[in-house]
Amino acid sequence: xxxxxxxxxxxxxxxxxxxxxxxxxxxxxxxxxxxxxxxxxxxxxxxxxxxxxxxxxxxxxxxxxxxxxxxxxxxxxxxxxxxxxxxxxxxxxxxxxxxxxxxxxxxxxxxxxxxxxxxxxxxxxxxxxxxxxxxxxxxxxxxxxxxxxxxxxxxxxxxxxxxxxxxxxxxxxxxxxxxxxxxxxxxxxxxxxxxxxxxxxxxxxxxxxxxxxxxxxxxxxxxxxxxxxxxxxxxxxxxxxxxxxxxxxxxxxxxxxxxxxxxxxxxxxxxxxxxxxxxxxxxxxxxxxxxxxxxxxxxxxxxxxxxxxxxxxxxxxxxxxxxxxxxxxxxxxxxxxxxxxxxxxxxxxxxxxxxxxxxxxxxxxxxxxxxxxxxxxxxxxxxxxxxxxxxxxxxxxxxxxxxxxxxxxxxxxxxxxxxxxxxxxxxxxxxxxxxxxxxxxxxxxxxxxxxxxxxxxxxxxxxxxxxxxxxxxxxxxxxxxxxxxxxxxxxxxxxxxxxxxxxxxxxxxxxxxxxxxxxxxxxxxxxxxxxxxxxxxxxxxxxxxxxxxxxxxxx
Numbered sequence: 001x002x003x004x005x006x007x008x009x010x011x012x013x014x015x016x017x018x019x020x021x022x023x024x025x026x027x028x029x030x031x032x033x034x035x036x037x038x039x040x041x042x043x044x045x046x047x048x049x050x051x052x053x054x055x056x057x058x059x060x061x062x063x064x065x066x067x068x069x070x071x072x073x074x075x076x077x078x079x080x081x082x083x084x085x086x087x088x089x090x091x092x093x094x095x096x097x098x099x100x101x102x103x104x105x106x107x108x109x110x111x112x113x114x115x116x117x118x119x120x121x122x123x124x125x126x127x128x129x130x131x132x133x134x135x136x137x138x139x140x141x142x143x144x145x146x147x148x149x150x151x152x153x154x155x156x157x158x159x160x161x162x163x164x165x166x167x168x169x170x171x172x173x174x175x176x177x178x179x180x181x182x183x184x185x186x187x188x189x190x191x192x193x194x195x196x197x198x199x200x201x202x203x204x205x206x207x208x209x210x211x212x213x214x215x216x217x218x219x220x221x222x223x224x225x226x227x228x229x230x231x232x233x234x235x236x237x238x239x240x241x242x243x244x245x246x247x248x249x250x251x252x253x254x255x256x257x258x259x260x261x262x263x264x265x266x267x268x269x270x271x272x273x274x275x276x277x278x279x280x281x282x283x284x285x286x287x288x289x290x291x292x293x294x295x296x297x298x299x300x301x302x303x304x305x306x307x308x309x310x311x312x313x314x315x316x317x318x319x320x321x322x323x324x325x326x327x328x329x330x331x332x333x334x335x336x337x338x339x340x341x342x343x344x345x346x347x348x349x350x351x352x353x354x355x356x357x358x359x360x361x362x363x364x365x366x367x368x369x370x371x372x373x374x375x376x377x378x379x380x381x382x383x384x385x386x387x388x389x390x391x392x393x394x395x396x397x398x399x400x401x402x403x404x405x406x407x408x409x410x411x412x413x414x415x416x417x418x419x420x421x422x423x424x425x426x427x428x429x430x431x432x433x434x435x436x437x438x439x440x441x442x443x444x445x446x447x448x449x450x451x452x453x454x455x456x457x458x459x460x461x462x463x464x465x466x467x468x469x470x471x472x473x474x475x476x477x478x479x480x481x482x483x484x485x486x487x488x489x490x491x492x493x494x495x496x497x498x499x500x501x502x503x504x505x506x507x508x509x510x511x512x513x514x515x516x517x518x519x520x521x522x523x524x525x526x527x528x529x530x531x532x533x534x535x536x537x538x539x540x541x542x543x544x545x546x547x548x549x550x551x552x553x554x555x
Contacts, residue, residue, distance in 0.1 A: 037090045057111045058082030065108030077108035084112050088119040093133040096120045100137035104144025113169045121174030122181045141166050167453055224266055232259040283317030287324050294328050300339045307346030316404045319380050320353045326377055327355025327400040335360035350405045359396035472502035474522035479537050488541045506536045510552040517542040
């Protein structure tokens with residue numbers, strides 16, 4: 001009998017924050033939204049963990065934000081960070097996108113970005129959804145960072161800093177979280193598979209013991225029972241022989257009674273060896289009983305025979321019986337009310353058994369799925385040298401057919417020699433499947449790529465920083481040699497390119513700028529007595545002439 005397979009959910013695959021499912025009205029009920037945003041179970045340990053995480057994210061985020069803004073903004077950022085931290089388990093995708101948008105303008109959300117990246121990698125199991133979420137979060141980080149630009153960085157430097165920060169604080173935790181989720185799913189699957197193999201091993205061993213008991217019982221019944229019956233018959237004939245004396249006739253009677261007692265004890269032993277709880281195996285002659293039982297249940301079943309009946313081995317007859325039984329069971333289960341035709345065709349070299357049912361009525365599940373019943377039929381027919389076919393018929397129904405040879409020779413001895421027999425029962429078991437690659441390799445490659453990209457961006461930032469310093473530095477000898485009143489073009493040929501980012505904090509310090517003049521600021525690069533001060537060189541131009549030069553100490 002086949003069973004419908006249950007759609008198993010991969011172990012360790014947690015509910016995704018963004019799933020392309022069609023919402024219903026019940027999904028927007030307050031309790032449903034609360035369960036979605038804060039999924040359980042909420043045990044004492046879970047409450048403590050989430051509370052500590054929210055306090056950590058909110059407290060640290062508030063302290064980071066306090067360095068850039070006032071206490072009010074820091075408190076608001078801390079509370080928002082704590083709320084996003086609590087929602088990251090149920091809504092990892094939206095929380096990551098919102099956190100990325102907030103990080104673009106407020107540094108207090110950096111701790112939440114790490115936790116949101118971890119949760120997204122751990123809980124969003126579908127790669128397309130995970131990729132889309134991270135793309136949206138990255139665009140939010142970069143877009144708001146370039147728009148607000150609270151640090152006054154140039155576009156290229158701002159883009160590099162935002163990208164590197166997102167890779168290290170969001171993508172890298174997501175890779176680690178994805179590895180943990182895959183490792184947990186793999187371990188759970190291995191545990192379930194091991195439990196299933198143990199159950200199957202016990203079932204195979206039990207079936208092997210039953211077959212061996214039946215074989216021993218049959219051998220004892222056929223050999224010992226026959227010999228004991230002969231002894232009883234001959235002793236009974238000798239007992240009435242008139243040529244025997246009284247003592248001889250008495251001895252023969254004792255032998256006959258011993259043979260009869262031995263036969264009785266043999267029958268008891270055979271009865272113990274046989275498993276009487278199992279149904280007797282049916283044959284082709286029992287197919288009509290199956291058809292009559294289905295008719296009695298209200299099904300429209302037609303039995304058709306063709307060809308000259310031929311004797312079948314017991315195994316082939318039983319296989320034919322099982323094929324009809326399986327086909328009728330599937331038809332009753334998946335196509336109730338449909339017309340069923342059972343055919344037995346005696347071909348020249350094999351018996352063809354076929355069960356065909358019409359299309360199921362409207363509303364019935366007509367998809368017959370291959371369960372253990374069909375798998376067992378395939379194996380049974382294969383061992384007999386035949387075959388079984390199951391599939392959808394042209395009229396929309398289902399067809400189950402088997403071809404069983406008359407000799408029933410099956411596969412030759414040693415055909416399964418390539419399969420190991422680790423049960424010690426003479427039964428072949430399939431080899432272990434090819435081991436799957438560990439998820440650690442893919443996650444390690446992803447983490448390595450993130451680190452390489454971050455190191456490359458960091459190296460670029462270091463080179464760019466020193467280049468900016470070189471452009472902003474004007475040697476003191478060159479500054480002293482510049483003569484006021486010279487042409488602006490002549491002076492600028494002796495000056496470096498300059499860097500507004502390196503001198504922006506010094507522009508509002510020092511003497512006032514001459515009226516109508518445009519100035520350029522540089523640093524001298526000289527060592528000063530105070531580490532927090534820098535010697536600033538200012539050159540001012542007006543109407544194409546060099547009108548003023550100033551140097552002053554700035555903080």
